[in-house]
Amino acid sequence: MRRLPVLQSVQSAPRAIVQAAHNVTKPNRDGSPWYARVFRLTTTRILTQAFCFSLFIFLLWVTWFSRLGGYPASLFLELDPLVSFATAVSTHTVYRWLWRSLWILVPTLVLGRVFCGWICPYGTLHQFIGWVFNIRRNKDNIGVNAYRPIFQFKYYLLVVFLILSAFGALQIGLLDPICLLTRSVATAIQPAFDSALPDVLAGISARPGAPHPRVFAGAWFIGFLLIGLVGMNLVIPRFFCRVLCPLGAFLGTLSRFALLRIDRDLTKCTDCNLCMRHCEGASDPQEALRKSECFVCFNCIDDCPEDALAFRLAPVPVHERIIGSLKDGTARLFGRKVISKLPETVLAPPDVPRRRWVFAGIAGLLAFPFLRFSKSVNARSYSAKAIRPPGTVSEPEFLERCIKCDQCINVCPTNVLQPSTLTEGGLEGLWTPVMDFRTGFCQLNCTLCSEVCPTGAIQKIDLARKLGKEAHVEAGPIRLGTAFFNRGRCLPWAMETPCVVCEEVCPTSPKAIGTYQQEITRWDGKKVLLNQPYMRPELCIGCGICEHECPVQDDPAVYVTAIGESRSKDRSLLLGSEVKRT
Amino acid sequence: MSNERRRARQAEPEPSAQELEQQRDHQRIERRALLKGALGLGGAVAAAGWASLAPPSWPLSLRDPDGERGKPKASVRSLPDGGFRVPDAPSVAELGVAHGTQLKPMLLAALDALGGIGRFIERGDVVVIKPNVAFERPAALGATTNPEVLTALIEIVREAGASEIRVADNPIESPSSCFVRSGIQAATQAAGARLFLPTPEEFALLGTPGATWIERWPFFWGPFVGANKVIGVSPIKDHNLCRASMTTKNWYGLLGGRRNQFHQDIHGIIADLALMLRPTFVVLDATRVLFRSGPTGGSLGDVKPGHTVVVSRDSLAADAYGWDNLLERQGEALPAYFAKSAARQLGQPDWRKLSLKEVNVG
Numbered sequence: 032m033r034r035l036p037v038l039q040s041v042q043s044a045p046r047a048i049v050q051a052a053h054n055v056t057k058p059n060r061d062g063s064p065w066y067a068r069v070f071r072l073t074t075t076r077i078l079t080q081a082f083c084f085s086l087f088i089f090l091l092w093v094t095w096f097s098r099l100g101g102y103p104a105s106l107f108l109e110l111d112p113l114v115s116f117a118t119a120v121s122t123h124t125v126y127r128w129l130w131r132s133l134w135i136l137v138p139t140l141v142l143g144r145v146f147c148g149w150i151c152p153y154g155t156l157h158q159f160i161g162w163v164f165n166i167r168r169n170k171d172n173i174g175v176n177a178y179r180p181i182f183q184f185k186y187y188l189l190v191v192f193l194i195l196s197a198f199g200a201l202q203i204g205l206l207d208p209i210c211l212l213t214r215s216v217a218t219a220i221q222p223a224f225d226s227a228l229p230d231v232l233a234g235i236s237a238r239p240g241a242p243h244p245r246v247f248a249g250a251w252f253i254g255f256l257l258i259g260l261v262g263m264n265l266v267i268p269r270f271f272c273r274v275l276c277p278l279g280a281f282l283g284t285l286s287r288f289a290l291l292r293i294d295r296d297l298t299k300c301t302d303c304n305l306c307m308r309h310c311e312g313a314s315d316p317q318e319a320l321r322k323s324e325c326f327v328c329f330n331c332i333d334d335c336p337e338d339a340l341a342f343r344l345a346p347v348p349v350h351e352r353i354i355g356s357l358k359d360g361t362a363r364l365f366g367r368k369v370i371s372k373l374p375e376t377v378l379a380p381p382d383v384p385r386r387r388w389v390f391a392g393i394a395g396l397l398a399f400p401f402l403r404f405s406k407s408v409n410a411r412s413y414s415a416k417a418i419r420p421p422g423t424v425s426e427p428e429f430l431e432r433c434i435k436c437d438q439c440i441n442v443c444p445t446n447v448l449q450p451s452t453l454t455e456g457g458l459e460g461l462w463t464p465v466m467d468f469r470t471g472f473c474q475l476n477c478t479l480c481s482e483v484c485p486t487g488a489i490q491k492i493d494l495a496r497k498l499g500k501e502a503h504v505e506a507g508p509i510r511l512g513t514a515f516f517n518r519g520r521c522l523p524w525a526m527e528t529p530c531v532v533c534e535e536v537c538p539t540s541p542k543a544i545g546t547y548q549q550e551i552t553r554w555d556g557k558k559v560l561l562n563q564p565y566m567r568p569e570l571c572i573g574c575g576i577c578e579h580e581c582p583v584q585d586d587p588a589v590y591v592t593a594i595g596e597s598r599s600k601d602r603s604l605l606l607g608s609e610v611k612r613t
Numbered sequence: 614m615s616n617e618r619r620r621a622r623q624a625e626p627e628p629s630a631q632e633l634e635q636q637r638d639h640q641r642i643e644r645r646a647l648l649k650g651a652l653g654l655g656g657a658v659a660a661a662g663w664a665s666l667a668p669p670s671w672p673l674s675l676r677d678p679d680g681e682r683g684k685p686k687a688s689v690r691s692l693p694d695g696g697f698r699v700p701d702a703p704s705v706a707e708l709g710v711a712h713g714t715q716l717k718p719m720l721l722a723a724l725d726a727l728g729g730i731g732r733f734i735e736r737g738d739v740v741v742i743k744p745n746v747a748f749e750r751p752a753a754l755g756a757t758t759n760p761e762v763l764t765a766l767i768e769i770v771r772e773a774g775a776s777e778i779r780v781a782d783n784p785i786e787s788p789s790s791c792f793v794r795s796g797i798q799a800a801t802q803a804a805g806a807r808l809f810l811p812t813p814e815e816f817a818l819l820g821t822p823g824a825t826w827i828e829r830w831p832f833f834w835g836p837f838v839g840a841n842k843v844i845g846v847s848p849i850k851d852h853n854l855c856r857a858s859m860t861t862k863n864w865y866g867l868l869g870g871r872r873n874q875f876h877q878d879i880h881g882i883i884a885d886l887a888l889m890l891r892p893t894f895v896v897l898d899a900t901r902v903l904f905r906s907g908p909t910g911g912s913l914g915d916v917k918p919g920h921t922v923v924v925s926r927d928s929l930a931a932d933a934y935g936w937d938n939l940l941e942r943q944g945e946a947l948p949a950y951f952a953k954s955a956a957r958q959l960g961q962p963d964w965r966k967l968s969l970k971e972v973n974v975g
Binding site (some may be wrong): 069096097233239240241242243244444445472474475476477523528529530531532534535536537538539540541542546559574580581582584 | 681748749750777783785786787789790793794810811812813814852853854870873874876877878879906907909910911912914917
């Protein structure tokens, strides 16, 4: 009798399981145990990357009033060695938590660019997107991971950025991957995430309890830049990391001293080039390894069919120890036959010709005057709308410190902090925080931006300092600017209509806005009691809540400009305003 | 065509019968594919034609001849007729005033003067409590409701059998910061009530028939879904424009939208607020009195202790009592919103005409 096929498969199921288990636990051909197949270094790397990426996103997610509770919200920025090095160059100091970058610096000096391959969340994003959308054939994968001279470009950028830092114009934040990703998530991804979130998931919203969806100046540009840079992975894998990343260039330069590297065994390597298939850094493991480009991802070791690659201490190249001729196949190394036709195994320093370092240097020297003598950031003609958050150091010092990471903008509860566009800050101030009082206002009892700033561009202040209380009575409150009335647009002044919301919301005590009361007879004969507001500038702290609440919404009748800000004596308004207020 | 080619062509053999049959087969398939394509295309064109040309009342029509159909239509909510008031009880006082320092006994005493909490809250009620959390200030500055008063009130309402207690306000400054800094969030959570933050999805259009300015206006609707009792608990504050902000002005914190326009007729909008929300009762929290620099304050020098709570069904009476006795502005004319609201039969600003019971606790 024929057995039913279903029955047959049920009976054979246990056997299949046993067989599968047997297959999984079978030792490797080289005799290594089965788990060497699963618990590989590359698996560890992928798990580490997933962890670091999740941690990065988590820390940005907790960067919010109701969630901050001792989390090191700006940890990744503090770990970033370029941030601490460039700010040390520009300020000659290492602010607060920036010493944490030693945790990256030291492993880099020993192992090379492990940060790029294992930790950097932006690198992980690039690697993941490149992997998911990779439709190339194997042959093309090998070709696309070959080193190209354009990969030198990041070193020129680094030179320009470091020279600018030395002059006090910190620009690394434009392209530093941690700054760039923090900024992109804060100003572009976060609003998109929150708007896509269904009501039932409101609890995991990035900005729970925010009264309005958050808006950011130039979010479209920051967002499209993110898509564009990530999208470049479809053309050249890790395009950003290989071509643009100034942090990668910095770590690459340091890597030349690294003790460990991928070492190619010339007596095993058949020059098959399969190691290039998944090479993240395009570091040429198939010939002379470009240590400065290597992300230490270990894919090449996984891919090598001859087991010719290993990550090990290899300080001295071996090609001088080869005896015999490579051409006629008589070459031998330490008694074994050399199979590879490419005797060079390492190229440590970045592949940048000396004259080009010089060119980059000249470009950097010129870049500073180009930036600083642009009107918007120059002390002689600064923008009235470049209003900086409370605790910000004076403008030249600020430009030495701000890395445009926009963590302050991320944490700001009222959305008043905006990434500067070219209008307020020029290119030098691009994406630095400025206050836009039509979007929000500086909440009196809030100092969150000063808590999260990793570089001290906004110095950590407490509430007493901000409000000029307790030990700071002498210094007075921090003033962000001064409010002005535009009587031509003010309802009580120009339109015989009662209003004075500005006076109502003015948070100082006594209020900086007072009113003249007068009864007038309107055009229609109606008697109206008007409170016409005026400003007491010595009391105004420039918080901008008057501007924000002014019903003449599109071009408020009361508005704050930067003049009178207390962070800089050059920008004071009233005679003797540094003297203690009565 | 050259002769050679013609000859070559003539030399070609004719297709076999089998080959011709294959050709016919192919043509049949082509015909079917063509018919299918044509039908699909025709259907799509017909559907597009129907959607765009059929009169608007017909099913599946998208036609919008004058642009009216395309405009968004917001549904308008309404609060129950007569608001959240409980029936009159002539034998008890309309105004309960308690002085002292122990907040819960004071509140209970003031409520007892009105007939006890049992008159207002029944078992299973869903109660909305509206404190004033307008600014991000510590409670000591008197710009916001005293969180201890709120805690006592929540406890009393819970003990009266309420099944759910909700606390809601739409502050002027950043809501989550205001709730934390004022202590209202901690008080709410510690007392086990539910806090509603004014996120955009919580708002809906509210219809208030007869209102001057807010006949239809965005309203903090979320906490009111399923609620059947509403209690206002507001501090007593000086106000730069309307002179005094107390329990009636407190409802301003339930509005959304461009509410900063209302200062152009502040008394009119407060009279509208009195019409919009007719509470179960209100508590005037005069444990602190912000007597100047209102409504924001900002200095302890602007605040004096009041040691008083006032409870009433009539917010105008409670406010007028506060104006005379707590802000100590007796003799000065009441702000215009009192008369405007009274003209709508929304309360009695002349509190002396009402029965009042005053007690000292502890």
